[in-house]
Amino acid sequence: MSMKAPRGTMDILPENTAKWQYVEKQIKEICDAYYYHEIRTPIFEHTEVFQRGVGDSTDIVQKEMYTFEDRGGRSLTLRPEGTAAVARAFVENKLYGSPNLPEKLYYFGSMFRYERPQKGRMRQLNQFGVEAMGSEDPAIDAEVIDLAMQIYRRLGLKSLKLVINSLGDKESRKAHRDALVAHFDPYREELCSDCQSRLDKNPLRVLDCKKDRDHPAMKTAPSILDYLNEKSQAYFEQVKAYLDAMEISYTVDPNLVRGLDYYNHTAFEIMSEADGFGAITTLAGGGRYDGLITEFGGPDTPGIGFGMGLERLLMALQVENIDIPVDTKLDCFVAGFGSEKVRTETVKLVHQLRSAGIQTDTDYQHRKMKGQLKAADRLKAKFVIFLGDDELDKQLVTIKKMGTGDQKEVSVDHIVSEIKELLLEES
């Protein structure tokens, strides 16, 4: 048996971590502009957090959680999504008492879902997410959507589609739910087995079933939009008006339901329309969850947020051929060759350069001088410092500028300042 990373997980190697870091940096800058602050919650929680937060009837809870018992017999679960945990933290730390509501939070982190991996789907996935808790202003809904779109736009993505919908408030949802059951019940036997149980547990989900998509009853199904009460209607209109004001284009899809139980009012999803993106197109999804905080024992507090898949974001960048600027040049390579005395001197010199803040590397493979030059070339070294027995005798080193091949001798005492100066000229 060979040791391999578990199915659905992956190593992100140095050649790629630079891309991740770039993307994360861009996102953080945007969060800073929108004045959201980072929260870090545990990577696992008591299982109930997700059962109650996400909802018992959801796919996530029913078949996708990594749940285990710890040595103390507690049932714990690797977080499958971010919102429930942030809501738990919000209540536990009594952030609802903050004078600065809404509490505007963002997070980065790994989420875990036991699913069959495919393009754009991993068992350990990385998400960025945002939660704004404590405000029921349509403007914050629009802000959160804007923030998500801003990220994609800043990174240069073009083929995007924003879909929004309103699920209404409790009253609207109940009216719609009753209407749905009444509508589909006569056809119960004709629907797929999933939908038959959905009809009882969560009739809303019947609407986004792909198997029964073509069933005649689907087309005539009551739309949530027709059941929004006045307040819900007005709220949705206002959100759209704010999006219009920001010139963010969107499509209203009455069938956009979102899989999690906690959503109400605004729901949205951002998808990629780029060719070659694979079967899964959702880049980010989110919505309003006004009952979630009370579910965790907090005061009645509204909230809205979204989760964004970072693997999918990276994939979208690749599919749209967007280059990520990565600086791979090495400032300085020390090529030491000769006696053991030189080796010691090389170690010392490399240390000095690094201590002075100069990015420096050297050879550890016992390469010949020519091999060291090749290595320096591979590393895209700007300068190579030669240190051999001759140099040691004369207390000099030779500095070579790789771009031009120019070189000059410098006294060992002045190497650091000399290199610093040369690097300054380079940039």
Place this chain on the structure above:
RNA sequence: GCGGUCGUGGCGAAGUGGUUAACGCACCGGAUUGUGGCUCCGGCACACGUGGGUUCGAUCCCCACCGGUCGCCCCA
């Protein structure tokens, strides 16, 4: 959980029921006694996913499993 497809050195990629399993890239060395990127030459390489079966013999044929990948369900 179900289905398609794939599984040969670090990477890419030929190939065969039977003596040392091509080749390319990469890497190391030499041509150039202490100087990279080009060229030529040489070298290195823990490779046929795992376990069974058929066979005198299997990397090749059969089966199972494992893994990758793509898709279904659903989602980030």
